[in-house]
Amino acid sequence: MKNRTRVKSRSGKLGLILAAAPVVLELVVAARNGQKKRAKYTRARKRDRVIDSLLSRAQRAVGKPGKRRFF
Known part of the structure; x- marks a missing residue:
């Protein structure tokens, strides 16, 4: 019978991506904020609005609270 064990190189890739995602997201947001006029x-522009909305959705998915507005 074959020994069914996990391959070590494939098992930790998802965890590595999930751990690095918030850091990469913060760097991208900081770079976008530096570009804004x-x-x-x-x-x-429409392209910039789309990029900003995608980044804000990604931040909310990671767990960062959005801007609070007082009217």
């Missing part, structure tokens, strides 16, 4: 009345 701070004009008062200009609207962001």
Whole structure:
């Protein structure tokens, strides 16, 4: 009979990705915030809005709270 054991090289890859994801996400968000133009009345391009919304969703999925707004 064959010995059914896990292959060591494949078993830890998902854990490594899950551990590195929040760090990589913070670096990408910081880089995006450095790129943003701070004009008062200009609207962001559609591509930039999509990227920002995807990053905010990823941050919420990782567990970072969103911005609180007071009206």
